[in-house]
Amino acid sequence: MSATTSGRQFGSPMFYRLQRWSVEGLCILLGLVLLFWTLAPIYNMWNIALDSHDDIFAGTLWPAHPSVDSFRVVVTQDFWYLAHFWHQFGNSFIVGLSTMAVTLGIGSLASFTVGRMRLKKGWMLTNAALMTYVIPASFLAIPFYRIMQIYGLANHLSSVILALSTFATPYAIFIFSQYSKSIPMELDEAARIDGANPWQIYWKIYLPLMAPAMVAVGTYALLLAWNEYLYNFLMLSTPESMTVAVALAQFLNSDESPWNLMMATAILYALPPILLYYGFRRYMAAGLTMGGVKG
Amino acid sequence: MSNTLRVSAAGPAIPRVSRRPPWRLRLQGSDTAWAIAFLVPYVAIFVAFIAYPVAFGLWMGSNPALYRLLFSDPRYVITAINTLLFVAIGVNVKMFLAFLLSGFFMNRSWWARSLLVIYLLPWALPGLVVFTSIHFMLVTQWGLLDSLWRAITGSDGPLFMVSTPIAMTANIVAYIWKWLPFWTLIFIAARMSIPQDIYDAAEIDGASGYRRLIYVTFPLLANVYLVATLLSCVWTLGDFPTVYFVSSGAPARTTDVLATYGFHEAFDFGYPNLGVAAMMSALPLMIPLVILLMRRVRATGVQL
Numbered sequence: 001m002s003a004t005t006s007g008r009q010f011g012s013p014m015f016y017r018l019q020r021w022s023v024e025g026l027c028i029l030l031g032l033v034l035l036f037w038t039l040a041p042i043y044n045m046w047n048i049a050l051d052s053h054d055d056i057f058a059g060t061l062w063p064a065h066p067s068v069d070s071f072r073v074v075v076t077q078d079f080w081y082l083a084h085f086w087h088q089f090g091n092s093f094i095v096g097l098s099t100m101a102v103t104l105g106i107g108s109l110a111s112f113t114v115g116r117m118r119l120k121k122g123w124m125l126t127n128a129a130l131m132t133y134v135i136p137a138s139f140l141a142i143p144f145y146r147i148m149q150i151y152g153l154a155n156h157l158s159s160v161i162l163a164l165s166t167f168a169t170p171y172a173i174f175i176f177s178q179y180s181k182s183i184p185m186e187l188d189e190a191a192r193i194d195g196a197n198p199w200q201i202y203w204k205i206y207l208p209l210m211a212p213a214m215v216a217v218g219t220y221a222l223l224l225a226w227n228e229y230l231y232n233f234l235m236l237s238t239p240e241s242m243t244v245a246v247a248l249a250q251f252l253n254s255d256e257s258p259w260n261l262m263m264a265t266a267i268l269y270a271l272p273p274i275l276l277y278y279g280f281r282r283y284m285a286a287g288l289t290m291g292g293v294k295g
Numbered sequence: 296m297s298n299t300l301r302v303s304a305a306g307p308a309i310p311r312v313s314r315r316p317p318w319r320l321r322l323q324g325s326d327t328a329w330a331i332a333f334l335v336p337y338v339a340i341f342v343a344f345i346a347y348p349v350a351f352g353l354w355m356g357s358n359p360a361l362y363r364l365l366f367s368d369p370r371y372v373i374t375a376i377n378t379l380l381f382v383a384i385g386v387n388v389k390m391f392l393a394f395l396l397s398g399f400f401m402n403r404s405w406w407a408r409s410l411l412v413i414y415l416l417p418w419a420l421p422g423l424v425v426f427t428s429i430h431f432m433l434v435t436q437w438g439l440l441d442s443l444w445r446a447i448t449g450s451d452g453p454l455f456m457v458s459t460p461i462a463m464t465a466n467i468v469a470y471i472w473k474w475l476p477f478w479t480l481i482f483i484a485a486r487m488s489i490p491q492d493i494y495d496a497a498e499i500d501g502a503s504g505y506r507r508l509i510y511v512t513f514p515l516l517a518n519v520y521l522v523a524t525l526l527s528c529v530w531t532l533g534d535f536p537t538v539y540f541v542s543s544g545a546p547a548r549t550t551d552v553l554a555t556y557g558f559h560e561a562f563d564f565g566y567p568n569l570g571v572a573a574m575m576s577a578l579p580l581m582i583p584l585v586i587l588l589m590r591r592v593r594a595t596g597v598q599l
Contacts, residue, residue: 136533143352227421277419
């Protein structure tokens with residue numbers, strides 16, 4: 001830093017130029033390090049997936065005989081762990097989309113009631129949501145497993161949908177309450193004077209105006225459900241009821257180590273979240289920063 | 296799950312506008328019915344899937360004999376130490392790096408923007424996938440890291456998963472890899488909510504470079520930093536997928552954390568009550584953290 005101050009004092013243009021270049025150079029160097037750091041595990045997936053089965057233990061930085069055969073095996077379900085791959089892929093979609101729908105529905109109704117209707121004990125609900133929000137989900141896994149058996153929902157997709165919706169709803173309530181502060185209360189009042197009942201206000205005024213927040217929360221819920229492993233694994237145990245996440249982790253129990261197949265499956269499984277991320281990146285970032293933007 | 300976050304950084308200098316409670320008209324008879332009907336779904340899932348499991352868990356872990364059994368298990372002691380290390384090192388290193396890198400990403404040149412898009416990928420990818428990939432990088436002498444080691448040094452690398460310290464380090468590094476982007480984004484948002492005039496004023500007063508970071512940016516972000524750290528600590532205490540997939544407890548179950556220890560006790564060894572007790576043993580740490588967190592949130596107006 002003394003260099004900076006003395007540089008200022010010397011004030012020679014050459015010094016400034018050198019300083020700017022070195023700062024820029026350091027930034028680019030840091031950028032390259034970050035790029036390598038971020039992409040290494042992702043590259044490793046490709047490296048293994050493109051290996052043919054005999055080369056897995058060759059230990060090279062680039063597959064000696066790159067082949068897409070493992071992707072063919074996955075897509076055609078040509079391996080016993082993968083016999084139900086597309087069915088399980090469909091299950092993942094069902095879980096993801098249902099979790100999204102349930103979270104949006106329950107979350108928007110609850111936040112509408114607390115935020116827009118005068119409700120004396122509304123804070124209790126917000127506090128309950130806050131508690132759910134900070135409890136790590138894994139700590140509830142064991143009792144949850146028992147309870148799903150009591151409810152008779154074990155090994156049924158709805159158990160995962162309900163569990164994950166429960167964990168996603170607090171976030172939905174927060175984002176919705178933040179965002180709805182930007183919608184003028186006068187709209188509700190005008191509608192009421194015109195004789196609308198609360199359902200009509202919710203359905204025709206509140207929901208359409210909440211669209212950006214709905215997209216942010218919907219993306220979040222979908223990603224959460226698609227990427228979640230623990231609850232999927234605990235609730236779903238037969239090949240027909242499994243989601244891709246559970247099927248994928250089965251490979252780890254295998255003795256024959258078809259790692260290339262596992263990584264090919266993993267890449268296909270990771271594609272929807274990546275597409276979702278690139279498609280809705282702005283909304284997701286907005287969801288995270290909604291409070292910050294508005295102060 | 297609890298992982299994908301959501302702090303919103305509040306502009307520290309901006310006072311919060313308090314709003315009048317909604318619907319200035321009084322909540323009338325039929326409206327109360329509507330309000331109750333709207334709340335029934337949330338209350339129902341809360342009671343069925345949060346309150347009941349929590350009560351059930353408390354009941355499962357209520358026998359004091361369980362804790363005697365637990366504390367006499369040497370593996371539990373190792374697990375508890377691992378969890379503390381995992382949280383203390385993982386969260387703090389991650390937060391500090393995220394804070395610094397958020398400054399780097401305030402650079403709005405095209406390449407920094409494109410880098411940010413790639414840099415955020417770990418956050419969107421399933422933990423199962425990336426942690427398994429990291430596991431494969433380390434687990435045999437054919438992993439990518441060993442290949443890299445051989446390419447550079449010409450000799451075989453260490454067997455990572457045979458050494459407890461290396462395996463634990465791998466867990467922490469993998470955890471940082473997955474969650475650093477997310478918290479960087481939070482700090483970027485927080486930095487963006489600092490009004491430019493504050494920086495302009497500081498510039499006039501002669502604060503630039505590192506002084507600006509220490510005397511302007513950090514004090515303004517301190518509340519966000521503290522709340523983010525507390526929240527992340529609570530979540531990381533219950534982190535499951537990192538250790539489950541990266542080291543899977545190897546070598547010889549010496550790198551377990553509470554969540555994976557409880558999981559194995561419950562579902563591999565058939566002692567669900569012991570598993571619940573293991574997770575309950577985190578409560579003496581977790582409850583103060585949550586209380587502190589709530590108080591900070593109330594006091595500073597940082598929005599969760």
